Amino acid sequence: MKILADENMPYVEQLFGDLGTVETVNGRELTAQQVSDVDVLLVRSVTKVNPQLLDKANKLKFVGSATIGTDHIDMDYLASRDIAFSSAPGCNATAVGEFAFIAMLELAQRFNSPLKGKVVGIVGAGNTGTATAKCLQAYGVEVMLCDPLLEAAGDARDFVSLNTITSTCDVISLHVPITKIGEHKTWYLFDETRLNNLKPNTWLLNCCRGEVIDNRALIKIKQQRDDIKVVLDVWEGEPNPMEELVPYIEFCTPHIAGYSLEGKARGTFMLYQQLAKTLQISTNKDITSLLPTLWSQQVSLNQIPNEKALLQLVRFVYDLRDDDALFRNNFTKPHGFDHMRKNHTHRREFSALKVGNIGQTNVNWLSNLGFSGVEL
Ligand SMILES: NC(=O)C1=CN([C@@H]2O[C@H](COP(=O)(O)OP(=O)(O)OC[C@H]3O[C@@H](n4cnc5c(N)ncnc54)[C@H](O)[C@@H]3O)[C@@H](O)[C@H]2O)C=CC1
Numbered sequence: 001m002k003i004l005a006d007e008n009m010p011y012v013e014q015l016f017g018d019l020g021t022v023e024t025v026n027g028r029e030l031t032a033q034q035v036s037d038v039d040v041l042l043v044r045s046v047t048k049v050n051p052q053l054l055d056k057a058n059k060l061k062f063v064g065s066a067t068i069g070t071d072h073i074d075m076d077y078l079a080s081r082d083i084a085f086s087s088a089p090g091c092n093a094t095a096v097g098e099f100a101f102i103a104m105l106e107l108a109q110r111f112n113s114p115l116k117g118k119v120v121g122i123v124g125a126g127n128t129g130t131a132t133a134k135c136l137q138a139y140g141v142e143v144m145l146c147d148p149l150l151e152a153a154g155d156a157r158d159f160v161s162l163n164t165i166t167s168t169c170d171v172i173s174l175h176v177p178i179t180k181i182g183e184h185k186t187w188y189l190f191d192e193t194r195l196n197n198l199k200p201n202t203w204l205l206n207c208c209r210g211e212v213i214d215n216r217a218l219i220k221i222k223q224q225r226d227d228i229k230v231v232l233d234v235w236e237g238e239p240n241p242m243e244e245l246v247p248y249i250e251f252c253t254p255h256i257a258g259y260s261l262e263g264k265a266r267g268t269f270m271l272y273q274q275l276a277k278t279l280q281i282s283t284n285k286d287i288t289s290l291l292p293t294l295w296s297q298q299v300s301l302n303q304i305p306n307e308k309a310l311l312q313l314v315r316f317v318y319d320l321r322d323d324d325a326l327f328r329n330n331f332t333k334p335h336g337f338d339h340m341r342k343n344h345t346h347r348r349e350f351s352a353l354k355v356g357n358i359g360q361t362n363v364n365w366l367s368n369l370g371f372s373g374v375e376l
């Protein structure tokens with residue numbers, strides 16, 4: 001069996017090696033010729049899986065995407081060809097939640113304006129939105145959720161409208177899929193009018209898809225309003241972000257909010273399990289044995305961390321400023337955006353670090369945030 005996989009998919013050989021011959025390719029440049037003789041195709045978000053790519057792939061029986069988003073996949077076409085498909089819902093939700101939380105702590109430090117005490121609006125309360133809310137609530141920050149689809153489906157949580165979010169919240173974090181049609185379409189959900197209506201000093205974070213914000217309108221607004229602070233992990237027109245936009249953004253990253261080692265490994269592992277199910281073979285591998293330990297496994301605290309100390313703790317796991325600096329130096333270089341993604345040093349999730357307490361300090365909220373606990 002020939003298995004063709006995106007080169008940015010860790011652990012693919014370890015997991016799929018026993019099932020067939022694994023070859024890796026540049027997913028953005030994948031051609032119809034390269035997939036013409038494959039049985040299994042494993043992609044990431046940069047590969048458009050459509051008739052143009054697959055028309056010659058007559059042996060293909062399974063397509064897997066190690067991602068949460070599926071906007072790059074023509075599902076109807078796969079169904080019409082009777083090709084099994086699986087994505088990896090939720091695989092990197094923790095990574096995105098922690099990334100958004102870390103970015104908010106960084107903004108708080110930069111503008112000397114504590115996160116604690118602010119109200120954060122989450123737009124899209126699915127896996128990544130909920131993971132973001134979980135971090136914020138563990139730290140004691142008030143969260144408002146906006147998700148008209150979940151609300152209509154009877155989700156028991158409290159929801160508010162998008163207008164309430166923009167008029168009430170100090171921070172807004174976007175976590176919706178990209179959709180171009182329907183009552184709740186998200187393409188340019190934040191258009192010029194909505195951006196104009198943001199209340200003074202709003203912090204706006206986008207970790208979902210670039211086109212949820214009209215990036216040209218964002219440039220225009222930022223030229224007039226320096227009070228709004230923006231963090232972008234995703235960009236309209238990837239892999240070529242608008243060069244004029246970058247100087248207006250506080251923290252810039254190349255679509256790596258979901259790039260924790262755990263998140264990527266989970267994505268590959270979920271596809272391995274789904275392929276095994278499709279082929280009706282039993283699996284004998286587990287994900288934990290694949291993951292290395294963090295360079296430092298444990299830190300001890302002797303007092304309850306204040307916000308500054310919390311930022312130091314999270315920087316110990318992931319320092320967002322490093323990726324921001326790399327971005328600014330590299331995004332205009334040829335293939336710069338994809339090169340940064342390919343060579344990204346996968347950060348670890350909070351759970352990779354054990355946080356213990358010395359003395360009577362209660363750090364339960366840090367376990368709620370995701371850190372592993374340790375008895376000292
Ligand atoms: N930056 C990155 O590295 C990553 C980006 N993503 C992106 O984030 C998106 C969301 O991921 P998940 O939370 O896991 O998906 P999900 O499907 O679990 O949740 C998305 C939620 O958005 C809601 N929604 C849809 N339209 C809405 C609207 N107009 N207003 C408010 N809510 C709306 C849906 O009802 C759903 O509950 C993915 O589709 C993907 O495009 C996902 C993972 C990593």
Ligand SMILES: O=C(O)C(=O)[C@H](O)COP(=O)(O)O
Pocket residue numbers: 008043044045046066067068069070092255258259
């Ligand atoms: O899961 C998703 O959806 C994402 O946006 C991925 O984290 C993007 O990563 P790649 O698939 O482009 O490597």
